[in-house]
Amino acid sequence: MRFLLDDEQREFTRTLDAMLSAADTPAAVRAWGAGDHGPGQALWARLAEAGLFALAIPEAYGGVGPLPVELAAAFVELGRHAVPGPVVETVAAAVLLDGAGGPAAKEWLPRMASGAVTVTLRPADGAYALDADAADAVFAVSGDELRLASGHGPLRASSDPARRLFRVGPGGQLLASGPRVAKAAGAAADWAAFATAAQALGTGEALLRATVGYVKQRTQFGVAIGSFQAVKHRLADTLIGLEFARPLLYGAAVALAEGAPRAGADVAAAKVAAGEAAYAASRAALQLHGAVGYTDELDLSVWLRKAGPLRTAWGAPGVCRGRVVGTDAAPGSNGTDAGGDG
Helix, strand or coil, rough: CCCCCCCCHHHHHHHHHHHHHHHHHHHHHHHHHHHCHHHHHHHHHHHHHHHHHHHHHHHHCCEEEHHHHHHHHHHHHHHHHHCCHHHHHHHHHHHHHHHHHCCHHHHHHHHHCCCCCCCCEEEECCCCEEHHHHCCCEEEEECCCCCCCCCCCEEEECCCCCCCCEECCCCCEEECHHHHHHHHHHHHHHHHHHHHHHHHHHHHHHHHHHHHHHHHCCCCCCCCHHHHHHHHHHHHHHHHHHHHHHHHHHHHHHHHHCCCCHHHHHHHHHHHHHHHHHHHHHHHHHHHHHHHHHCCCHHHHHHHHHHHHHHHHHCCHHHHHHHHHCCCCCCCCCCCCCCCCC
C-alpha cells in the first residue's frame, strides 16, 4: 500500500525541516548530553510554537490531536535532525494523562500542548525516566497507579550521552488509580513505540544521506569508493530496509487514527522494521566512513549513538515480533532496555 501525505502535512514537515536545518542540532545534542539543557530547550520552544506537541493532545485540552499521521511525519524529522530530549515520552505522557482523566489531565495537558512545561515518563515496567533532570514533571506508572514523582536519582550511564536516564523511586503524589490508568498506560506504551519508530526511521535516513555523500567524495585507487560494487550493494540494502519500514509506520498511524483492534500489532511491526533499518544504517555508515566514523568530533557520531538505543527503546525487537504474532504484551520500557543503555 502506498501512503502519501497531503499538501498541508507536507508543508508542516517542510517547515519543521527548514527550522531544524537552521539550528545547530549537533551542538544542542552535545550540550544536552553534558547536562546543559539551554540550547535544547530553546529548540523545544520553537517546536512548541510550530504546534508539534499539540499534535498529541486533544482539542479539549488545547491541542489539535491526537493526529498520528502528522506525528509520524514530525517525528521522522526529529530523528533526521537528532533533536534531543524526551519528545517520545511527552507523547506517551499526553496519551496517559488523557486516558487517565481527572484533575491531572486538566492541569498538565494544556501546558504541555503550548510547550510551557517539559515532562517525561517512567513506564510501568521500567525503573528509569528519560531526561528527568530537564523535566518540570516526571510521571510514573506503577500497576494501576499514576503518580507525580517527587525526585530522581543520579544519572545512569548510557551508550548515547544525550539519552539521560535517571532512576525514579517509589512514592510521589498520587494523581489517579484504577483500571482506567492501567488501560491508559498500555495505550501510552503503544504511542511511545510508534513515535520511537518514526524517530528511528528519520535517524536511519540521516545516516544513509551522510554516508552517500561521503562515499561520493572519499577516493581509493584514484576513484570514489561509491563506485565500488560492494559499497553500492551495501547502500542499496540500507535504502531498501528504510523504505520497507516507511509504509509500516504510516500503516500503524492509520490504524491508531481509526482505533483498529490490531493497532498495537501494527505499531510493533513498524517499530521492529524501523529500528532494525536504522541500526543497519548505522553499521553501514560506520563501516563505510572507515576510521573517521569512530571519532566523536564528527557530527555523524550524534546519529550513530542514537540508532542502537532507538532500536530497543519502548519495545526491543524480540518483544515487537512477539506482538506481531500475538504472543507478547505491550512494548517494553524506555529504561534499561531503552536502546542498549545497559
